[in-house]
Amino acid sequence: MSQLALPPAASTATPAVAARPIARIRLPGIAPLMLLASAAVMMGLIGLPLVVVFQEALAKGLPPFLAALKEPDAIAAVKLTLLVAAIAVPLNAVFGVSAAWAISKFEFRGKSVLLTLIDLPFSISPVVSGLVWVLLFGAQGLFGTFLVDHDIKIVFAVPGLVLATILVTFPFVARELIPLMQAQGADEEAAALTLGAGGFTTFRRVTLPNIQWALLYGVLLCNARAMGEFGAVSVVSGHIRGLTNTLPLHVEVLYNDYDSVGAFAAASLLAGLGIITLVLKTVLEWRHAGELALGHRS
Amino acid sequence: MTDRAAAATVVRPVTDAWPRRTRLVEHSILPGLGLSLGVTLVYLGVIVIIPLTMLALRPWELGLDGVVRTLTSPRVAAALRVSFGVSLAAALTNAPLGLLIAWTLTRYDFPGRRLMDAFVDLPFALPTAVAGIALTTIYAPAGPLGALAAKIGLKTAYSPLGIFIALTFIGLPFVVRSIQPVLQDLDRDVEEAAQTLGANDLQRIALVVIPALAPALLSGVSLAFARAVGEYGSVIFIAGNMPLKTEIAPLLIVIKLEQYDYAGAAAIGLAMLAISFGALAGMNAVQIFLARRGRA
Numbered sequence: 001m002s003q004l005a006l007p008p009a010a011s012t013a014t015p016a017v018a019a020r021p022i023a024r025i026r027l028p029g030i031a032p033l034m035l036l037a038s039a040a041v042m043m044g045l046i047g048l049p050l051v052v053v054f055q056e057a058l059a060k061g062l063p064p065f066l067a068a069l070k071e072p073d074a075i076a077a078v079k080l081t082l083l084v085a086a087i088a089v090p091l092n093a094v095f096g097v098s099a100a101w102a103i104s105k106f107e108f109r110g111k112s113v114l115l116t117l118i119d120l121p122f123s124i125s126p127v128v129s130g131l132v133w134v135l136l137f138g139a140q141g142l143f144g145t146f147l148v149d150h151d152i153k154i155v156f157a158v159p160g161l162v163l164a165t166i167l168v169t170f171p172f173v174a175r176e177l178i179p180l181m182q183a184q185g186a187d188e189e190a191a192a193l194t195l196g197a198g199g200f201t202t203f204r205r206v207t208l209p210n211i212q213w214a215l216l217y218g219v220l221l222c223n224a225r226a227m228g229e230f231g232a233v234s235v236v237s238g239h240i241r242g243l244t245n246t247l248p249l250h251v252e253v254l255y256n257d258y259d260s261v262g263a264f265a266a267a268s269l270l271a272g273l274g275i276i277t278l279v280l281k282t283v284l285e286w287r288h289a290g291e292l293a294l295g296h297r298s
Numbered sequence: 299m300t301d302r303a304a305a306a307t308v309v310r311p312v313t314d315a316w317p318r319r320t321r322l323v324e325h326s327i328l329p330g331l332g333l334s335l336g337v338t339l340v341y342l343g344v345i346v347i348i349p350l351t352m353l354a355l356r357p358w359e360l361g362l363d364g365v366v367r368t369l370t371s372p373r374v375a376a377a378l379r380v381s382f383g384v385s386l387a388a389a390l391t392n393a394p395l396g397l398l399i400a401w402t403l404t405r406y407d408f409p410g411r412r413l414m415d416a417f418v419d420l421p422f423a424l425p426t427a428v429a430g431i432a433l434t435t436i437y438a439p440a441g442p443l444g445a446l447a448a449k450i451g452l453k454t455a456y457s458p459l460g461i462f463i464a465l466t467f468i469g470l471p472f473v474v475r476s477i478q479p480v481l482q483d484l485d486r487d488v489e490e491a492a493q494t495l496g497a498n499d500l501q502r503i504a505l506v507v508i509p510a511l512a513p514a515l516l517s518g519v520s521l522a523f524a525r526a527v528g529e530y531g532s533v534i535f536i537a538g539n540m541p542l543k544t545e546i547a548p549l550l551i552v553i554k555l556e557q558y559d560y561a562g563a564a565a566i567g568l569a570m571l572a573i574s575f576g577a578l579a580g581m582n583a584v585q586i587f588l589a590r591r592g593r594a
Contacts, residue, residue: 030499031406038402038414041395044443045467046420049432056435095341102334107324117342120350123574125528126426127548128567131555132349135356140560142352167345189328199329228425231530235552248427248531255431255535267428274423281423282416 053271057264068254068265076242077250077266083158084233084246085226088165093219096173101207104181105189115178121170129167130235133160156238161246164232169222176218177211180292184210213288217281224277228270357565368565373541374550378566381547382573384458385526388465389473389519395466396473396518397511403474404481418474421467426531433464434535456538461546464532469522476518477511484510513589520581527574 057065068074099118103111121129136142137154147154154160188210192202208215230248237244245253247270254263285292323331357365368374403415421429437444437454447454454460484507492506508515530548537544547570554563 034398034402035406035408038399041399041470042414042417045395045463045470046417048436048443049429049467050420050424052432052435053428056432091341095338098334098337098341101330102338105328106326106331106335108331108335109322114338114342117346120346123524123528123571123578124350125530125548125551125567125570127530127551128353128528128570131551131563131567132353134555135352135560135564136349138555138560140558163345167349170345186326186328193327193329202328203330224423228428230425230427230430231528231548234530235555248425251427251431252535263431267425267431270425270428274420274425274428278416278419278423281419282412 050271050275053264053267056260057268059264060261064261065265065268068259068262069269071262073242073245074250074262074266077245077247078269080158080161080245081227081247084161084165085223087162088169088226089219089223091166092169092222093173093215095170096175096177096218097211097215099174100177100181100211101203103178104184105186118171118174118178121167124167126168126229126231127235130164130232132167133163133236155236156240156244158244160236161233161244164236165226165229168229168232169225172222172225173215173218176214176221176292180211180214181207210291213284213291217284217292220277220280220284224273227273353564353567353571357561357568360561360565364561365565368562369569373545374547374566376542377545377547377550378569378573380458380461380543380545381527381570382577384461384546385465385523385529388462388526389469389523391462391466392469392473392522393515393519396470396477397515399470400474400478400481404478418471421469421471426468426529427535429467430464430532430535433467433532434460437463437536455536456540456544458544460536460538461533461544464536465526465529468529468532469526472521472525473515473518476521477514480511480514481507513585516581516585516588520578520585523581524574524578527570 057068099114103114134141134155137147137160138144139148139155141155154163188206189202192206193199197205227246228248229246230252233246234249234252237246237249239245239249239253241253247266251263251266251270254266357368360368369378399414399418403411403418434455435441437447437460439445439448439453439455441455444454452459454463488510489502489506492502497505528548530546533546534549537546537549539545539549547566551563551566554560554566
């Protein structure tokens with residue numbers, strides 16, 4: 001079989017060496033076993049939860065599923081989730097582009113410290129990412145009395161949700177762009193400037209086309225996390241139904257109320273978001289592999 | 299994705315070592331250093347540095363005794379033990395599972411390979427609360443796999459085993475994505491040389507492939523471990539959250555906050571960070587050692 005898969009030239013030469021999957025030739029007994037085991041792990045551990053979400057959401061048929069999505073609280077949760085992501089993702093994208101520009105186009109001391117700090121939010125528990133905002137702006141936080149005196153609400157209100165989401169999704173865009181732009185160097189921009197282009201024109205006409213797919217990739221991942229974040233927002237939300245519950249928190253509330261169909265209906269929206277993200281991410285990896293950071297080239 | 303990082307982003311190219319120099323900033327003809335670095339530093343300061351400084355400062359209003367007392371109280375100590383112990387077990391379990399899947403994806407060609415490859419990232423893409431309630435439904439006593447486990451006398455959901463399952467789910471992509479590129483680039487000549495010299499398949503894998511993969515495997519396991527320690531959404535539903543038994547450390551932070559014990563919550567958060575960094579530094583040291591030995 002494997003012989004047939006080879007290009008004709010290779011099969012006349014040294015087929016065993018030229019054939020890419022060695023194991024398929026040499027390990028006829030083990031290959032199906034490995035495949036079967038992998039498929040079992042992938043389906044049992046990874047795939048089954050996805051199936052269960054839709055199965056439970058539709059357990060009582062389509063009408064209750066649709067009714068759960070039309071609940072005012074569910075609609076409010078969807079709107080709030082979109083609002084939070086619409087603020088957090090662009091801010092982190094602007095930050096990511098600035099950080100990548102500064103780090104990749106210039107040489108300055110302290111760069112490795114800066115890189116470490118940018119990655120830091122990935123090593124913090126989401127709950128801690130929420131906790132720090134309570135320490136700053138909660139009733140007993142650093143600015144607690146000041147905020148109460150001036151009647152400003154940050155924690156248990158939308159600003160807190162936005163801050164927590166920004167912290168959790170902070171590194172996504174930056175860490176997609178930095179390795180790519182470091183590999184690209186500054187020669188093209190230098191050429192454009194020498195030819196008389198202004199700084200902003202250079203960025204728009206030279207840099208942006210070079211990084212557009214990586215930027216989109218970073219924004220995609222950032223957005224998926226922003227919309228799906230649970231731990232950090234649950235700490236700062238206060239769980240006020242219809243007001244500070246994002247979609248993942250709405251799922252939790254319904255689940256704890258034993259409203260299985262409602263919880264899984266809301267969860268199916270988030271699962272759909274996850275699937276769309278996976279599809280777009282895979283397409284980007286296939287179509288634009290050369291224009292993404294090295295790690296994504298398959 | 300994806301979650302804490304696309305698994306793919308996990309393997310980041312090492313930045314070039316820049317030449318030693320004494321000047322603070324090298325001269326460049328490109329514009330925008332002031333603006334871009336300014337935006338970066340201000341944003342980093344407001345979003346990351348100031349909040350994390352609060353985390354580092356707040357616990358000490360309890361005094362050193364108070365912090366020690368908080369962390370050694372039976373409930374907190376048990377939660378830290380559960381979090382770090384189960385995370386380690388899950389990360390170690392991810393090693394063989396991740397190796398199996400990465401091997402299958404890189405070494406065999408089969409219909410659906412690309413689909414399987416894409417689905418490895420599902421735990422990143424699926425919001426944690428969704429994963430949490432789905433896993434709980436599957437492993438609850440009445441759920442499809444929970445009922446199966448109950449027949450052989452295993453309690454899965456609402457037990458440490460449930461936490462272990464959720465953390466294994468969350469950590470798997472880190473290991474697969476860490477070793478996949480290395481496995482792909484592994485020089486086949488070396489493996490074939492081993493075979494030519496009479497090594498059997500088991501020897502080839504144990505003596506040639508595994509040592510070459512070890513640093514990447516360890517890095518994947520560390521990332522899975524770090525992620526698991528802080529994980530909240532996918533765990534709290536399936537854990538059952540019984541004090542002293544199945545409470546995780548992040549949940550205790552939430553509970554302390556609900557009691558307005560900010561300093562206690564911050565103490566737990568700071569302890570988690572300190573232990574994680576200690577563990578990661580240790581694994582990093584082993585990884586550097588392995589990489590050096592691999593090169594020598």
